[in-house]
Structures are given as C-alpha cells and as structure tokens.
Amino acid sequence: MSHKVKGHCRCGQVEIEVTATPMITMACHCTGCQKMTSSAFSLSSLFPSTAFAIISGDPVIGGLHGSTRHYFCGHCMSWLFTRPEGMNDFVNVRATMLEDSRAYKPFVETYIDEKLEWAFTGAVHSFSKFPPADKFPELLQEYAQKIEPEFIE
Template sequence: MSIKTLPWEGGCRCGQVRIKVSAPPLLTMACHCTGCQRMTASAYSLSVAVPSEGFAVTKGDPVIGGLHGATRHYFCPHCMSWMFTRPEGMDWFVNVRATMLDDAGRFTPFIETWTSEKLPWAITPAIHSYETVPAMEDYEGLLQEYSEWAAKPEA
C-alpha cells in the first residue's frame, strides 16, 4: 500500500458520488460488529481512516444513512453504497470504506475490531485483534506502528 501513489480516488457503485484521499492513512481496519455486518451485507466492513483535511467529496452529494445518529454514515443517494463515516466526537478523521477506492486491493486491515461479534468463519490478516475496540490510550501506539508498517515496501 504505497503512499507514493497519493492522491487516491474512488466512488460509489453507480459513479454519482466520487471521493478523493490526498493524505496518508492513519490506520486500516476491519470491523466485525453486527451493525457493520448488516450495513455491508457481509462479514465485516473495511475502513481506511484518513485525516479529515485529506478527504474530499469531489462529485455528488452523499446522504446520511444507517442509524442517523451522532455518528454519521454517508451513502450515495442513488445506489445507496455506504461510502464513509464521520465518527461522533472525532472530527479529525474520516473512515472511508476501503472498497469505495478505485484500487481497493492495496488496503490490508491492520487491526480488526468487535471480534466478539464476528461470524465464526470470518478471518482477516489483521495484525491486532480486539474483542471490542482498542482502549483510547492504545491508539497513539497503534497509529505509530501502522505508520511504520505501511511505509515498508510492498512484498
């Protein structure tokens, strides 16, 4: 996952909403919670956390979907693809659904969360696993470790 290829672009299934990532990711993850399972119709959701200033919607106007709560999940208004999330109280980053990026294959999950709710057969190559989410005091170390891991040349 070379950051040398920035910016990254992506979009929804129908192409009416397009996004751009222009800053290196902070972390990649797979979330096994039942909410993500239901919103993706899959075993887990894949996310790339990017700094807010390095994220832009370049075409279209996504709408809020999911639970419509304080944490906002954004979808294409036409095809209803779940594109990104702005977590409540964490305005400094955006969780982009990795599969919305044009070259999604480069994003390996570094951590996996909510393994307490995972489907028994769901396996990821994540380096760190958490029954729920990492403790807040663990994030600084995880971000540093991810930065070093992501900077390694691709195999």
Template sequence: MPTLTLPAEGGCRCGRVRLKISAKPLLTMACHCTGCQLMSSSTYSLSAAIPADGFEIIKGEPVIGGLHGASRHYFCGYCMTWMFTRPEGLDWFVNLRPTMLDDPAWFRPFIETWTSEKLPWATTPAVHSYAAPPAIEEYDGLVAEYAKTQA
C-alpha cells in the same frame, strides 16, 4: 503487495458520488460488529482512517444513512452504497470504506475489532485483534506502529 498511490480517487457503485484522498491512512481496520455486518451485508466492514484534511468529495453529494446516530454514515443517495463514516467527536479523520477507491488492492486491515461478534469462520490478516474497540489510549501506539509498516 501493491501500495497506495496518492492522490487516489474513487466513488460509489453508480458513480454519482466521487471522492479523492490526498493523505495516507492513519490506520486500517476491519470491524466484525453486528451493526457493520448488517450495514455492509457482509461478514465485516473495512475502514481506512483518512485525515480529514486529506479527504474530499469531488462530485455529487452523499446522504446520511444507517442509524442516523452520533456517528454519521454517508451513502450515495441513488445506489445507497455505504461510502464513509464521520465518527462523532473525532472530526480530524474520516473512516473511508477503502473499496470505494478505484484501486483498493493496497488495502489490508491492520486491526480488527468486535471479534466477540464475528461470524465463527470469518478471518482477516489483521495484526491486532480486539474483542471490542481498543481503549482510546491504545490508538496512538497503533497509529505509530501502522505508520512504520507503511514507511
């Protein structure tokens, strides 16, 4: 399987917003919640939790979209591509949609969440599955386990 080469760049569908990551993901995920299904127009959304100091917008300016709630979902204001999310109270990472990167072939979800809402036929290669999000206390262990798979 291909590996992530850093720094890595990517952008929205139209190219008006470009980004760069310079840090490896802390964790990779697939979310099956109905909100992500609706926002991604797909069976689930994919995320790579990138340390905030390893993420930057290098061209354009994304806009907040989605539900405009506590978690801020960022889109290209022109093509409306959902690019990344900044969860409220968790400013130390950014949930990047990994398919925004120019080469997303390295991506594989390590965990999947909200399987209680997944479409019956939807599957992922995730190592861990959760009916809802994991308990906050579980994330340190998941991050450590994921890091071992990337070494």
C-alpha cells in the same frame, strides 16, 4: 506523505478523493457493520478530514443517524464513509470505494466478539470491541512504520 487516490460509489454518482496515506486500516465485525455491508465485516481506512474531499455528488446519511454519521450514495446506496462521533478531524472511508482497494489490508480488526466464526481478515491486531484509547497512538505509530511505506511508490 502526500498521496492522491480517487474513489467512487458503485454507480459512480458520488466521487471522493483522499490526498494522504491512511493513518490506519481496519475491519469491523460488529453486527451493525455486518448488516450495513450485507457481509461478514466492513473495511475502512482512517484519514485526516483535511485529506478527504467529495469530488462530485451529494452523499446522504444512512445507517446511524446520531452523533456518528454514515454517508451513502443516494442512488445506489453504497456506504462511502463515516464521520465517527467525537472525531471531527477524521473520516473513516470504506476502503473498497477507493482505487486499488487491495492495498488497504486491515491492520486492526474490531468487535471480534461479534465476528462470524468463519470470517478471517488477516489483521495484525484484534480487539473484542475497539482498541483502548491509550493504545490507539501506539497502533497508529506501528501502522505508519510497518504498513504505510507500502503506499509510497
């Protein structure tokens, strides 16, 4: 389904746009995400790279500087999106950067073994680390059937 949503960093210097509904929405409880967000977890939505564009501004790399790249606004330092290692066809957008971020409720939560005991996301599925690779297609299909229709107006 075609779907267009804009987003931006806190100061507005970097604007982004997605032109599809998310493939899946997630919350990550790992201590790295806790530190980068200064919060209990990070929220993200996975999109095909072809459905993601930087409309204005020049994001900078922050956080991890290896194969997985985290992109931030160079001015306000908002964490905007991640290009996960080995997943060049996808971009993981920080859901709170998108318009109406309330629509991006996490479907999956990861790294619950590092979760702060009081943090609650309401995610349908929870994993101690990441979902096993063989389970990911099933999760994408379940998300598309149960959640994606909520994005259709």
